[in-house]
Amino acid sequence: MRPIEIRDVSLIYETPAGNVPGVQSVSFQIAASEFVCIVGPSGCGKSTLLNIIAGFLTPTVGEIRIDGKAVTGQGQDRGVVFQDFAQLFPWRTALGNVAFGLEMQGMEKNRRETIAMEQLGLVKLEKFAQSYPHHLSGGMQQRVAIARALAYNPAVLLMDEPFAALDALTRDDMQRLLADVWRKTRKTVIYVTHNVAEAVYLADRVVVMTPHPGTVKTEVLIRLPRPRDPLSVEFLDYQRQLLQHLGQHAAAG
């Protein structure tokens, strides 16, 4: 629940074929407890940016500050949810996965399992606490991943297209669930997507990126009361506005 500053961040990938820009001079800020979506055409550098904020990648230029402190490497102040269902540890039950972060803090077994159970309750999966990930559906696995990222109570939740691989119906359910979780926990969230409707549904503010090599094109504040109605005129207006900013690229995707 802390403010985040992204200051003039650029990253260049060094590959055998030469240098490839990942992102280019990205700057924006995120307020505490704000839900920010990053949208942009495929390959513009959304994942790169998120990985920099998570501490998996070090920017070539610029810096990230969380609560005024420069980010160096990974840390328990951030929770991360990836797109890939394979992110869960297959050798641990849902409960074991969710308790992992607390276990790393050295919390004693009973306490961490109680907390993990509460988190599973938040994503409505208490009944599946003892199931292994391969017995859960994709949507359920992503819910476990969200519970796992929240369990050790990080200030910031980073999500990289967590629902992109789900079918449309499940995806709608998941968006509702995430909006609900956010309302209850009030985490600062950075959420990457290239789905414009998803961004309008979830975000306080949407950061639109330009095509590769990506930088910030514009920011759009979503001034709609929650829970949002995806069929309302205002909702569709926002969607149209974002699509216009994205131009051809989004229309094609």
Next chain:
Amino acid sequence: MTNASVHIRSARRAAITLLFAAAVYETLARSGIFAAALLPTLPQVAQTLVAMLVDGTMVWHVAYTLYRVIFGFSLAVAVGVPLGILMGRFRAVENFFLPLASALMPIPSLAWVPVFILWFGIGNTTTILIVFYAATFPMLLNAWSGVRAVNPLWLRAAGVMGASERRLFWKVIVPGASPFIITGLRQAFLRAWIAVVGAEMLAASNWGLGWTIFDAKEFLNADVMLASLAVIGCIGFIFERLVFGSLERITVIRWGMMRAAKD
């Protein structure tokens, strides 16, 4: 189809194969083409086996062989798994040990027996070290591959959740590499089992399944040889199916990291 009926079916199929092989052998043994002393009938072999079990000699042979194989195999696991994992994690360790492993691995373990006899004499030390030599490389290489096959997402996820390098090792890398590690255990045991019998023929005295076979040659005791071979096959089968098969079932198959063998 239930699990049990699948097991029964596969057991029946295995039984049919074995019965057929036994029938072919028995026909040959009774045909009179070969000398009876060289090709004893199966009931004769069974009789010898029972006699050796009853007087306890076979039990001791098995005990000695198992002691050597398990000792050498455990050493190989204790060295191969950590070293393989370190090779997978750290470039410097890999650069140092990989050429060494590549150079030593192609040398058949039995080729070392005379050298080891020279150094350590006849007996347990030599046979155990031969087993160790034979089992280490498959263990090492599988653990090394296993680490490189660990999903990077697991490492990232564990990293943000605050896993220290030591915790990462035990809580993510070892279980994450477990399909390879179990394959390594299997291959290592198979090599160890083959090596122990060979090594005992050359470097054991008085006890051990390999030694019995070699010793029986002196007296043309084909029945003793065949009885020992049957025991060697049975124990190998038990380890392969029961020990490693069960280990696989309660770990990687339960976790969905590997599917069960098709029956």
